[in-house]
Amino acid sequence: MIELFKPTWMVETAYEIDPQALHQHGIRAVFSDLDNTLTAWNNPNGTPEMRDWMQRLQAAGIPLIIISNNTAKRVGKAVEALDLPFMARSLKPLGFGITRARKKLGLAKSEVVMVGDQLMTDIAAANSAGVRSVLVKPLIDTDKWVTKINRVVEKPVMRQLKRRFPKEVQWQEKIN
Numbered sequence: 001m002i003e004l005f006k007p008t009w010m011v012e013t014a015y016e017i018d019p020q021a022l023h024q025h026g027i028r029a030v031f032s033d034l035d036n037t038l039t040a041w042n043n044p045n046g047t048p049e050m051r052d053w054m055q056r057l058q059a060a061g062i063p064l065i066i067i068s069n070n071t072a073k074r075v076g077k078a079v080e081a082l083d084l085p086f087m088a089r090s091l092k093p094l095g096f097g098i099t100r101a102r103k104k105l106g107l108a109k110s111e112v113v114m115v116g117d118q119l120m121t122d123i124a125a126a127n128s129a130g131v132r133s134v135l136v137k138p139l140i141d142t143d144k145w146v147t148k149i150n151r152v153v154e155k156p157v158m159r160q161l162k163r164r165f166p167k168e169v170q171w172q173e174k175i176n
C-alpha cells in the first residue's frame, strides 16, 4: 500500500530536473502538476528560474504537459500565461489523466515522468498510471483547505516511506 506513494526521485524544485538526465532515462515527455509545483498563487506566471527550465525542456524537444484535476475552463485560464498544453479533470490520485495524455502522445509508460508536490495526489496518480515520478517541495503554502488536509496526511506517509525505503526516499540535488 505504501508503495503507491513512493516517488521515483525527490528534488527541491522542478527546475532541478535536467533535460539531459531525462534523455538518459529514456523520458520523452514531462507531465506536471501546476499549483505549487510550477506556479504559486501569488505568481501565476512562474519565476524566471521556472520559465527558464520550461525553455530548456522545449529546446531539448521534451514536451511539458499539465495534469490537473480542475475543469478545462479553470486550468486553461491558469496556464494561459505559461502557454502550456494541459489535461483537465485528471482524477488524481487515479491514473486516468496521465494515461490519457500519455496515449495521446503515443508514448510508453517508461517514456513519461510525472512531477508534483503531493504524495497523495501527484505521486499516487503516477504510480497508478505506471509512470515514474518526481516529488518536489511545494513552492509556497497555500490556504486551500484540501491541500492543508493532504499535508497533514502526508507527514505520516512520508515518515513511513522513509522508514521502509531509507536509501531511496531522500531529497537529492538532481535526478540520478
Ligand SMILES: [Mg+2]
Pocket: 033, 034, 035, 036, 037, 116, 117, 118
Ligand atoms: Mg500541487
